Amino acid sequence: MHHLVVDEWSRRPGWLQQRDPRAKLVVLLTYLVCVSTMRELTPPALVALTVPLAAGLVLGKLPVSGVAARAMLVLPFAGPVALAAWLGGRPAQGLSLLVRAFLSAAAVLVVAGATPMPLLLRGLEGLGAPSFLVLVVQFLHRYLFVLSEQAQHMRLAALSRGAGHGRARRRRALWRAAGGALAVLFARSHARAAAIHRAMLARGYRSAIPSLAHMKMGVPDWWLAAAGVILIAGLRTVLALGS
Amino acid sequence: MESLIRVRNLRFRYEDGTSALDGVNFDLYPGETVALLGPNGSGKTTFMLHLNGLLRGEGEVMVCGLPVDKANLEEIRRRVGLLFQDPDEQLFMPTVLEDVAFGPLCQGWNPADAQARALRALSQVGMEGAAGKAPYHLSAGEKRRVALAAVLATEPEVLLLDEPTTYLDPPGQSELLRLLEGLPQAKILVTHDTWFAEAIATRAAFFQRGRIVAEGSVAELRHRFGWAARLLPRACGRD
Numbered sequence: 001m002h003h004l005v006v007d008e009w010s011r012r013p014g015w016l017q018q019r020d021p022r023a024k025l026v027v028l029l030t031y032l033v034c035v036s037t038m039r040e041l042t043p044p045a046l047v048a049l050t051v052p053l054a055a056g057l058v059l060g061k062l063p064v065s066g067v068a069a070r071a072m073l074v075l076p077f078a079g080p081v082a083l084a085a086w087l088g089g090r091p092a093q094g095l096s097l098l099v100r101a102f103l104s105a106a107a108v109l110v111v112a113g114a115t116p117m118p119l120l121l122r123g124l125e126g127l128g129a130p131s132f133l134v135l136v137v138q139f140l141h142r143y144l145f146v147l148s149e150q151a152q153h154m155r156l157a158a159l160s161r162g163a164g165h166g167r168a169r170r171r172r173a174l175w176r177a178a179g180g181a182l183a184v185l186f187a188r189s190h191a192r193a194a195a196i197h198r199a200m201l202a203r204g205y206r207s208a209i210p211s212l213a214h215m216k217m218g219v220p221d222w223w224l225a226a227a228g229v230i231l232i233a234g235l236r237t238v239l240a241l242g243s
Numbered sequence: 244m245e246s247l248i249r250v251r252n253l254r255f256r257y258e259d260g261t262s263a264l265d266g267v268n269f270d271l272y273p274g275e276t277v278a279l280l281g282p283n284g285s286g287k288t289t290f291m292l293h294l295n296g297l298l299r300g301e302g303e304v305m306v307c308g309l310p311v312d313k314a315n316l317e318e319i320r321r322r323v324g325l326l327f328q329d330p331d332e333q334l335f336m337p338t339v340l341e342d343v344a345f346g347p348l349c350q351g352w353n354p355a356d357a358q359a360r361a362l363r364a365l366s367q368v369g370m371e372g373a374a375g376k377a378p379y380h381l382s383a384g385e386k387r388r389v390a391l392a393a394v395l396a397t398e399p400e401v402l403l404l405d406e407p408t409t410y411l412d413p414p415g416q417s418e419l420l421r422l423l424e425g426l427p428q429a430k431i432l433v434t435h436d437t438w439f440a441e442a443i444a445t446r447a448a449f450f451q452r453g454r455i456v457a458e459g460s461v462a463e464l465r466h467r468f469g470w471a472a473r474l475l476p477r478a479c480g481r482d
Contacts, residue, residue, distance in 0.1 A: 007337065116337060142335060149331075195332040202295050202325040203397065204317065204349035209336075212344050212354045 004145065006070070009062055009113035016060035016114040020221040021123025027052075027228030028111045034236040035103050041096045044242070048235040052228065053106055060114035067113065071106035117141050118211045126215060131208070138209050143193045150189045154181060246270040247401055247429050248294055248306055255289060255300030255453075263289040264300055265453035271401065276423075276430040278440035278461055280470065281450030287433040288328075290450070291403050294431070295325045307400060321350055324399030324428075328406040330386035334378035339370070339389050342378055346397040357396075364396035365389070368422060384415035391422065402430045408439050437465050 010017060016024070031052055038045055057064055078101035085094035112120065118138075125134045158181070217225075248271040255264040264286045271277055279287040292298040294306060296316045304311040306319045327333045336342035343364055347357035365371045368388040373381060378389060387407065394402065404423075408416045420442055423430065434440050440447060441461040449457040449464045457464055464470070 011337070118337070118341075192332065195327070195329070196335055198292075198297050199325075199327050199333045200335065200345075202297060202320060202327075203346040203393065204320050205345075206317075206349065210345065210348035210357075212341055212348070212358055214354050 004148070005066065006109065006113050007117065009060070009066075010116045012061050012114075014059060014061035014114060016056060016110075018220075019114075019224050020215055020217050021115050021119045022126050022215070023217065023221040023225040023228075024111045024115055025120075025123050025127055026225045027232070028107055030229045030232045031107050032104055034232050035100050035107070038100075038236065038239065041099055042239075045239050046099070048239060049103055051235070052232055053103070053110060056107070056110035056114065060110060062110060062113045067106055067109050070109055071102050074101045074105040077101070118209055119213055119215070121209075122211055122213075122215060125208075135207060142196065143189065146192050146196065147185070147189045150185055150192060154185060154188075244272050245308070246272055246305075248431075249303070250290075250293070250305075251303040253290070253293060253300055253302035253304060255286075255293065255298060263453055264293075267302075267453070267455055269448065269455060271429055271431060273429055274427075275446065276432065276444045278444035278447040279431060279433045279450060280435075280437065280440065280447055280461070280464055280468075285450035286453040287450045288405055289453075291325070291405060291431060291433055294401075294403055295320060295323050297325075321397055322400045323403060324394035324397055324401070325403045326391055326394050326405060326407055328409050330383070330390040330410070331379075333390045333393060334386060337377060338374070339365070339376050339378055339381070340374040343374075343389065343393045343396050346393060350397060360396045360398070361392070364392040367395055368392045383410040384412070384418065387411060387415070387419060388422070391419075395426070400428060402426065402428045404430060404432045404434075406434055407432065408434065408436045437461055437470070441465075 031049075035049060038049075041049075056062070057067060075098060078098055082094035082097045085091070085097065115123070121134050121138055124137075125131060248269065250267055250269040253264050253267040253269075254262075256262050267286070267290055269290075279290070281287055289298060293300060293304055293311065296311045296319050299311065306315075307322050309315040309319060311319055334342050336345055340358065340361055344354075344357040344361035347360045348354070352360065362371060362374065365374055368391050370385060370388050370392060373385060373389065378386060381389060387410065391407075402423075407419060407423075411419060416436075416439060420439065423443055430443075432440060432444060444461050446458060447461045447464050448455045449468060449470075457467060459467070
């Protein structure tokens with residue numbers, strides 16, 4: 001079965017992968033604030049906002065095309081709002097919204113792609129995120145794998161019985177069947193998720209997924225946090241003064 | 244001799260009203276390996292889930308002298324290791340090492356000690372070389388061994404094995420047999436594989452409609468219930 005690509009990126013031997021998740025999260029937060037509060041996205045601003053992303057991609061040995069393609073998944077959600085702005089006679093604002101959504105998603109992907117999920121969640125908890133929220137994200141992440149696996153199993157089962165081949169009418173029938181398959185997928189994933197939860201309880205799980213990794217902010221981590229925040233906040237200030 | 248597990252008049256109904264256990268009495272003594280046999284839906288797995296506190300019905304369930312209740316759950320789950328039928332449900336961490344260390348970490352061991360326990364358990368099942376791998380990259384037999392290591396890492400006193408030979412080819416089954424024979428813990432084994440049960444179990448109990456209807460050796464019960472006996476002589480060349 002194929003598994004989440006982002007999870008595989010997070011295990012690459014990049015410099016960014018070795019940094020403390022809290023340092024990466026602080027830089028990410030600064031970047032997101034900067035992107036969302038910038039008044040205008042002028043070409044110099046765009047270039048400036050791309051620099052930290054490019055640095056993250058290089059330091060994390062992450063594929064540009066892979067990150068860009070996944071960041072685009074956010075566009076259908078931001079699209080309707082951008083379209084409304086466009087139709088309301090503010091095309092620049094609509095475009096700006098799309099660009100901000102894309103840059104934010106790419107930044108989140110860079111951090112998620114350079115940090116294994118259990119560590120990322122411990123980092124969030126370390127920065128004061130509510131434990132309940134972290135717990136919900138833990139299970140969402142785990143069950144995303146379950147859902148993906150179940151979907152792949154069902155796809156293989158359908159293909160083995162001739163789905164996906166043949167005439168248009170059969171393809172239409174397949175689409176209609178897909179609705180029912182979704183319900184089955186949900187039911188099967190739910191049963192599987194319950195079984196996994198039972199297995200976790202059997203091994204002593206209480207309220208948090210523990211990690212072997214020991215979190216400690218070393219000198220490079222402090223450097224990353226400080227340099228990241230100063231660089232991004234500095235760029236933001238310079239651009240604000242220039243506009 | 245004092246029993247490690249003592250069950251008296253255990254009854255359990257699922258939420259839809261189906262009666263799964265209907266007055267089960269059972270004892271497990273140190274050093275024993277007991278095979279639970281019986282048809283599908285007869286209550287074997289449901290019974291086993293009670294021994295780890297994952298299900299709770301009416302009646303008395305004592306594990307290592309402790310009643311299975313909320314106050315003792317943590318201790319009971321430390322003492323009773325449960326190997327699930329499907330290893331994919333049991334292995335949920337990103338790497339084999341993290342998965343095997345999950346139990347010790349949940350028990351409160353510090354990361355260094357948990358890692359040492361995990362590596363020891365992996366070496367016990369011959370999987371120390373897979374520590375850094377993702378569980379989903381392993382073969383069925385390897386997953387089974389890693390799942391067993393994950394249970395052994397918590398150093399339980401009792402092992403509960405739910406259909407441990409599922410997904411294993413014959414060499415894999417033989418390997419698992421050798422592995423289990425070398426473990427000192429008392430074991431309860433749910434299985435349809437009477438060859439495997441006969442090879443490892445010191446006695447057996449036969450479940451039917453939520454009750455234990457007979458106890459004895461695997462061979463006796465197989466003969467008495469005519470259970471799988473028709474296929475086995477030809478398939479395995481055994482009588």
